[in-house]
Structure formats: C-alpha cells, structure tokens
C-alpha cells in the first residue's frame with residue numbers, strides 16, 4: 001500500500017494581450033485508496049483571500065495517508081482579480097464579462113474570463129462534488145449557500161458546518177432578479193446543473209487573513225471530505241439555522257453616508273419594516289433615506305462602509321426556512 005501523493009501543476013488558463021501566459025497552480029492529492037473526487041477553488045474574486053489561506057492550511061493538515069479518492073485544489077482561480085485585490089476585472093482585460101462568477105461553465109473561445117472558467121471547468125466535470133470558497137464583507141455571518149431542493153448539496157453545506165445555511169432557489173424557482181443578475185453563471189449553479197453537488201461557503205471578511213475565519217474554512221473542508229468518505233471519521237451533528245436566501249436585499253436609494261441603526265448587529269432577528277439605518281447628505285445633513293427591510297428575518301450582513309452610492313447593498317436579510 002502507498003501513502004498517497006501530492007502533485008502541483010502549473011496550468012495555463014489564458015493568454016493576455018501582451019502574449020504573457022496567465023497561469024495558476026493546481027494541486028492534486030491522490031489517496032492510496034480509490035474514492036470520489038472533490039474539486040475546491042478559492043479567489044475567483046481575487047480580494048477574497050481567506051479561501052486561498054484556507055487551502056494552504058488544508059494542504060498542511062490533510063492526512064494524505066488516510067485519503068481515499070482525490071482532492072483537486074486551486075488556491076487562486078482568478079489571478080487577474082487576485083493581483084488587483086478586486087472583485088471584478090477591468091474592461092481592458094474583459095470588456096464583456098467583468099465578473100468571473102457569472103460565466104460558468106465558460107467558453108474556451110470566449111472572453112478572457114470565459115476562457116479561465118472553461119479551463120478550470122475541465123477539472124470540475126471530473127469531480128463528484130464542488131466547493132467554491134468565497135468571502136463576504138467584514139460584517140457578515142459566515143454561511144454556506146446551496147441550491148434549494150438539492151439534497152446532496154444541502155448535505156455538503158451541513159457538513160461544512162457554519163451555523164447558517166442559505167438555500168437559494170435556482171432556474172424556474174428563482175425570482176426575476178436572480179436571472180437579471182446572471183446568477184445561473186455562478187460556478188455553484190453551473191456545477192449543480194451538471195449534476196455535481198456544490199456549495200459556496202461565504203466566509204466573513206476579505207483582503208485580510210482572519211484566523212477564526214480561516215479555521216472555520218479548514219475544519220469545514222476536512223468535514224466535507226469526511227462526509228464524502230474521502231477521509232475516515234464522522235461529521236458531528238450540528239444545530240444549524242437554515243434560511244432562504246432572498247434577493248431584493250436592502251439597498252441605497254440615494255448616494256451619501258450610511259449610518260446603521262445603533263445597536264443593530266448581524267445575527268439579529270428583525271421584523272418587516274424595521275429601520276436598519278439612515279443615508280444622509282454629508283453636506284446638508286438632510287436624511288435622504290430611512291432604509292427599512294421589506295421582509296422580516298435574519299440579518300446576516302450589514303455594511304459598515306459608510307460612503308454609499310445609489311444601488312449599493314446596505315443589508316441582507318434571510319427568511320428562516322423549515323428544515
């Protein structure tokens with residue numbers, strides 16, 4: 001019996017205008033015993049670097065000798081946004097699709113992001129499960145998003161182990177806004193559509209490595225490996241809240257400075273119509289908007305970046321769901 005093996009391969013994703021090859025590193029962990037394949041990636045939104053750090057520590061902690069099956073890990077799925085510490089790519093590099101997480105499964109002959117995605121999609125289609133690591137704003141409850149009604153994806157989300165799970169309706173079950181914003185092009189949605197259970201952990205914070213966030217990610221990934229029987233051991237039973245990820249979040253109607261309602265914090269249950277803060281004109285002091293939630297539920301994100309422009313998201317509220 002062998003001990004399993006790790007290889008790291010430099011893969012060309014696409015070609016830049018100057019002719020420089022855009023490359024990234026793909027890690028493959030092959031167990032001594034046969035088993036399923038898990039594909040995990042981080043930083044398709046390049047400022048979301050906690051997922052990248054999660055994969056470095058997963059690399060240190062994965063007990064290769066106990067692995068049955070294969071894990072494929074891509075710590076920097078999108079070097080373009082990673083280098084810019086950004087969410088999207090400037091139009092000089094992709095004038096058609098600035099957000100990589102709207103174009104899966106990609107197109108090998110399409111725009112730059114479509115080519116990146118198409119190259120990585122080759123690994124995705126060989127997998128039995130997909131984890132796409134993201135991180136959100138500083139003031140957000142860590143959670144895992146899965147496709148509503150997809151039991152295998154829900155199982156992965158539960159195994160990952162955050163206290164909050166968000167079920168998102170897709171396709172015909174999704175509201176107009178979901179289609180308008182191109183959410184069918186998310187990796188998680190495209191993979192589920194291809195019959196591969198998939199989850200999007202949203203760990204809190206970006207741009208900074210936060211120890212507790214990274215630990216949540218590493219233990220979550222190892223638990224996902226156990227749930228898939230890539231690793232031995234049981235996944236602990238947890239008491240998790242499940243909510244519906246409704247779109248139509250609370251957004252700014254006017255540009256100005258946003259002051260959240262004092263005392264309001266993520267994790268609070270809030271009622272329909274409850275004020276979540278005020279947008280002020282910083283020069284005249286006029287209150288331009290009393291922002292209120294249209295629906296009651298669980299406040300899971302609240303912006304602390306005060307300078308807002310019309311359309312910016314101020315808060316996110318999830319509607320508690322039955323198990």
Ligand SMILES: [Zn+2]
Pocket residue numbers: 045048134135
């Ligand atoms: Zn993201």
